[in-house]
Amino acid sequence: MTLPPFLSRRPKLAPWIDRIVPPSGSSATLTVFTAGAMAFLAVFALALALSANRLADSWSAALLDTATVRISAAPEQAETQVKRVLEVLETTPGVTGARAIPEEETRALLAPWFGPDLPVESLPIPRLVELSTARAGFDGTGLALRLAAEAPGAQLDDHTRWRRPLVETALGLRRLAVLSLILIGGATVAMVTLAAQAALAANGQVIRVLRLIGARDVTIARAFVRRFTLRSFAGALAGTALAGSAVAFLPVVADGQVLAHLGFSGREWLWPLAVPAIAALAALLATRAAALGRLKSEA
Secondary structure, eight states, X not given: OOOOHHHHSOOOOTTTGGGGSOSSSHHHHHHHHHHHHHHHHHHHHHHHHXXXXXXXXXXXXXXXXEEEEEEOOOHHHHHHHHHHHHHHHHTSTTEEEEEEOOHHHHHHHHHHHHOTTOOGGGSOOOEEEEEEEOSSSOOHHHHHHHHHXXXXXXXXXXXXXXXXXXXXXXXXXXXXXXXXXXXXHHHHHHHHHHHHXXXXXXXXXXXXXXHHTTOOHHHHHHHXXXXXXXXXXXXXXXXXXXXXXXXXXXXXXXXXXXXXXXXXOGGGGHHHHHHHHHHHHHHHHHHHHHHHHHHHHHO
């Protein structure tokens, strides 16, 4: 039996197939809001990760090329010991500079804890010699042994015990930020999947009619994928713009404090621009998987 031409031909559904997905409603609002909120949080997590990375590099570089010699001696011998230490440092390979820290600077360093009127000269405070080192050619162990032999009472502190915890703290912040990004991405995928499944369930009768007139599951799923991808991109774009503005106007903290440079610097501002694209890609994959899975189970 030969069917009439209007029944034997598969109808062209592409121009109007998108209309089966309602342009508004709870699923549309949920998708846009979720994408915007997650993009907002993702931008701040990115700012934290990049700031922690800069903080680790800054702390490591600040302490890596410096060291301190602490001199504990009687007041009448302190100046002699300082001169002897400076002579040793002048002939030590890898030491690029050295200077004795004066009492005024020592008083300024201790002022936050003991006040500005601390009588440094009358207290048994060790004298300090600050030295800068080259990253190659400096032997801290050899210098410590030489100081012990030629300048008794002088001890070398290469800042290793200070640098390691600081760098580990900054790296821990970076790992926390990366974990936050992973959780944000997972939450976005889960919410978009739920919204897509709700839209599919709400349009179950329309989908059955489309199948009867020849629509394929891939064609039907494409409509949901397109709509939810665009909604996610729009929401993520708004959330990224809002978060970027908030980060740009964060108050400046005094240099040297933890998270003093929270935000983006230079080319790092390109990273937030990728958030809407990543959100749209995640929505595309999640919606496609949810739609095809739901349509296949109802076939």
